[in-house]
Amino acid sequence: CFKQYFADGLFFTYHQEELADIWNASDALITHWLTISPNHVHVLDYETLVAQPEKEIKTLLDFVGLDWHDACLNFHENTRAVRTTSALQVRQPLSSARIEQWRHYEEQLAPMRAKLNVSI
Numbered sequence: 696c697f698k699q700y701f702a703d704g705l706f707f708t709y710h711q712e713e714l715a716d717i718w719n720a721s722d723a724l725i726t727h728w729l730t731i732s733p734n735h736v737h738v739l740d741y742e743t744l745v746a747q748p749e750k751e752i753k754t755l756l757d758f759v760g761l762d763w764h765d766a767c768l769n770f771h772e773n774t775r776a777v778r779t780t781s782a783l784q785v786r787q788p789l790s791s792a793r794i795e796q797w798r799h800y801e802e803q804l805a806p807m808r809a810k811l812n813v814s815i
Contacts, residue, residue, distance in 0.1 A: 697807070699780055715810035722812065745791045 696708040707713045728736045737758040744751045752767045766773070771788050797804060 697804075701780070711804065711807035712810050715807045719810070719812045742791075742794055745789050745794065748789050 696705070697711060697714055699708065701708060707717065725736065725738070729738070737755060739751065739755060749768060753763055756763055756767070769788075771786050773785075777785050801808075
């Protein structure tokens, strides 16, 4: 979201340190819920989803109690309206093109990386 311009607010997305704070808080919250109630939280790893979409989507659907439909793999063919900043992305199949893309901007992202509680 740092590279996306949001016309109506979301000013925190323009500050790397604030984004890192939000990431760290979210990560702590997820870790908390995984610790106290692991059967009620499903963590989906993007890299795994891209590598094994059918398996990961079936696992997710099973977790939330929904049936499998072939359209789950072809979500990008859905013609319903999309009014979010991801409108272009949802019209494309899953892709590994964005994995590790941040490394092209590694130097510019140093303020955020310095505050993140993750090892990269």
